[in-house]
Amino acid sequence: MLNTATKSEAPGTEQELTDGFHLVIDALKLNGINTIYNVPGIPITDLGRMAQAAGIRVISFRHEQNAGYAAGIAGYLTKKPGVCLTVSAPGFLNGLTALAHATTNCYPMILVSGSSEREIVDLQQGDYEEMDQLAIAKPLCKAAYRVLHAQDIGIGFARAIRAAVSGRPGGVYLDLPAKLFGQVMNAEAGQKSLVKVIDAAPAQIPSPASVKRALDVLKSAKRPLIILGKGAAYAQADEEIKSFVEKSGVPFLPMSMAKGLLPDTHPQCAGAARSTVLKDSDVVMLIGARLNWLLSHGKGKSWGDQPKKFIQVDIEPKEMDSNVEIVAPVVGDIGSVVSAFNQAIGAGWTAPAEWTKAVSAKREENVAKMAPKLMNNKSPMDYHGALGVLKNVIKDHPEAILVNEGANTLDLARGVIDMYRPRKRLDVGTWGVMGIGMGQAIAAALETGHPVLAVEGDSAFGFSGMEVETICRYNLPICVVIFNNDGIYRGTDVNGANSDPATTVFVKGARYDKMMEAFGGVGVNATSPDELKRAVNEAMASRKPTVINAVIDPAAGSESGRIGNLNPQSVLQKKK
Numbered sequence: 015m016l017n018t019a020t021k022s023e024a025p026g027t028e029q030e031l032t033d034g035f036h037l038v039i040d041a042l043k044l045n046g047i048n049t050i051y052n053v054p055g056i057p058i059t060d061l062g063r064m065a066q067a068a069g070i071r072v073i074s075f076r077h078e079q080n081a082g083y084a085a086g087i088a089g090y091l092t093k094k095p096g097v098c099l100t101v102s103a104p105g106f107l108n109g110l111t112a113l114a115h116a117t118t119n120c121y122p123m124i125l126v127s128g129s130s131e132r133e134i135v136d137l138q139q140g141d142y143e144e145m146d147q148l149a150i151a152k153p154l155c156k157a158a159y160r161v162l163h164a165q166d167i168g169i170g171f172a173r174a175i176r177a178a179v180s181g182r183p184g185g186v187y188l189d190l191p192a193k194l195f196g197q198v199m200n201a202e203a204g205q206k207s208l209v210k211v212i213d214a215a216p217a218q219i220p221s222p223a224s225v226k227r228a229l230d231v232l233k234s235a236k237r238p239l240i241i242l243g244k245g246a247a248y249a250q251a252d253e254e255i256k257s258f259v260e261k262s263g264v265p266f267l268p269m270s271m272a273k274g275l276l277p278d279t280h281p282q283c284a285g286a287a288r289s290t291v292l293k294d295s296d297v298v299m300l301i302g303a304r305l306n307w308l309l310s311h312g313k314g315k316s317w318g319d320q321p322k323k324f325i326q327v328d329i330e331p332k333e334m335d336s337n338v339e340i341v342a343p344v345v346g347d348i349g350s351v352v353s354a355f356n357q358a359i360g361a362g363w364t365a366p367a368e369w370t371k372a373v374s375a376k377r378e379e380n381v382a383k384m385a386p387k388l389m390n391n392k393s394p395m396d397y398h399g400a401l402g403v404l405k406n407v408i409k410d411h412p413e414a415i416l417v418n419e420g421a422n423t424l425d426l427a428r429g430v431i432d433m434y435r436p437r438k439r440l441d442v443g444t445w446g447v448m449g450i451g452m453g454q455a456i457a458a459a460l461e462t463g464h465p466v467l468a469v470e471g472d473s474a475f476g477f478s479g480m481e482v483e484t485i486c487r488y489n490l491p492i493c494v495v496i497f498n499n500d501g502i503y504r505g506t507d508v509n510g511a512n513s514d515p516a517t518t519v520f521v522k523g524a525r526y527d528k529m530m531e532a533f534g535g536v537g538v539n540a541t542s543p544d545e546l547k548r549a550v551n552e553a554m555a556s557r558k559p560t561v562i563n564a565v566i567d568p569a570a571g572s573e574s575g576r577i578g579n580l581n582p583q584s585v586l587q588k589k590k
């Protein structure tokens with residue numbers, strides 16, 4: 015149906031008219047984009063209202079960064095670009111962090127920002143919220159476009175959608191100057207100008223030679239390893255990947271957000287034997303995982319002295335040889351590549367039993383070592399006591415989505431909480447950024463309809479805490495558990511220089527649960543694993559918005575040293 019704005023009133027020339035507002039909405043709907051994550055304001059307030067009236071779900075946040083993180087993760091979960099809508103200059107800049115984050119993490123997202131008048135901006139005459147947003151966005155995203163004329167809105171959105179999802183997905187910026195919304199044109203011509211994007215992310219079939227080369231190298235291995243990254247989870251080729259891993263019998267190591275692609279309890283999962291498999295493997299096949307800092311760049315101490323051969327599967331040719339030599343690059347989309355592997359691998363080859371048994375033994379040993387720690391009932395809690403409870407919650411609710419951020423809260427939850435299904439663990443991603451929590455939780459609840467358990471460090475939660483109001487407003491089934499140890503890493507630091515608090519501590523005994531009560535949600539203060547268990551189980555059953563202030567011993571936790579050389583100490587500090 016034509017989404018018409020009005021009729022022209024000139025006698026004898028009556029015609030259906032449309033305008034920029036309506037064409038933007040029509041372009042989104044035509045391309046199946048039915049949710050916008052936004053913060054209203056000049057000049058896009060009416061766009062949000064009209065989109066809502068036209069049947070698009072418009073979710074209003076309290077800060078653009080959180081709306082942006084929501085859009086990015088919506089893109090990851092759905093393989094359609096998540097749309098974030100912001101006001102000009104400051105709102106745009108707030109959203110830009112999330113756009114850059116989406117690009118780094120390969121999440122398809124479009125940041126749509128209203129902007130001020132080109133004529134005034136270009137002459138720098140001081141327009142309201144004047145800024146050359148296109149120029150600023152360009153280096154931080156995969157593509158950036160500006161639409162100046164209503165008849166180009168269709169093309170503008172088509173380009174943005176295709177750029178966001180094709181090849182390696184990422185963030186796209188779309189600049190819509192305020193004047194565009196009010197531009198009027200003939201409604202029929204307007205509809206004709208819209209573009210439905212066909213096959214937005216075409217399959218990229220790998221060359222048969224690259225598939226053969228990869229399998230030849232894999233089969234030559236004595237101690238093979240498959241590393242699954244979040245690119246593999248994004249691909250939604252779950253059955254193909256499972257089939258390939260199981261046919262080959264190769265131990266697999268899931269990166270954080272690939273956990274659950276195959277269950278962490280799968281007999282081939284090497285998550286709990288990470289150091290062993292990185293050090294001792296001789297052939298490593300990376301599927302949708304990059305050799306960045308999270309994998310120590312494929313070299314150095316973590317990778318041991320064994321010579322390694324790397325096979326890499328990625329949609330982006332430039333990823334190959336980025337850190338070490340890739341002896342068998344396979345360029346293609348992960349679904350197509352793994353399907354080709356499944357056809358070509360044939361029967362008769364599986365990973366050598368000596369190796370798979372050694373990996374299993376190490377894994378069992380580490381799991382057994384961890385088990386008693388998870389059962390302690392200390393009050394105040396330590397991390398393991400609290401996480402032992404949450405591990406069982408996810409076991410009982412494998413459909414639930416786990417959002418996770420923090421320092422200790424992130425590092426320990428990653429190891430402790432087993433995941434059972436694909437794309438159920440959403441965390442800080444490639445940058446290890448704090449602040450994704452509430453945005454990702456909100457989008458996960460909305461896009462999937464499943465309950466969300468957000469496990470948050472107290473510091474991490476602070477970056478997006480105001481969105482608990484958004485959670486209550488939309489009555490979302492989100493249970494936020496805040497690991498409150500009064501500070502960053504620990505809550506025990508003391509400032510010896512003056513009366514200011516130490517840089518890493520927060521107000522002692524803060525009650526984050528009260529924040530939720532302020533907006534009509536459920537707030538619980540949990541001081542023991544038993545109390546925590548009761549509160550989380552209640553939240554999962556009731557699906558009511560809940561914040562649980564989980565009181566953690568302020569002395570528990572340690573500085574994020576795991577990041578190794580990214581945490582350098584100066585010579586002076588070391589001498590002390």
Ligand SMILES: CC(C)(COP(=O)(O)OP(=O)(O)OC[C@H]1O[C@@H](n2cnc3c(N)ncnc32)[C@H](O)[C@@H]1OP(=O)(O)O)[C@@H](O)C(=O)NCCC(=O)NCCSC=O
Pocket residue numbers: 270285286287288289290307308309380381384420421424425428429430431442443445446447574576577
């Ligand atoms: C780079 C990393 C993937 C590397 O982590 P590692 O600590 O080396 O590995 P992890 O996978 O976390 O595993 C740690 C150890 O736990 C073991 N492990 C893992 N799972 C289990 C289970 N279920 N049971 C028992 N043991 C387990 C695993 O084998 C390792 O032991 P061994 O095999 O014995 O080694 C990670 O540090 C990471 O993702 N960091 C991101 C941090 C981040 O983004 N921080 C945000 C900034 S915080 C702001 O300050």
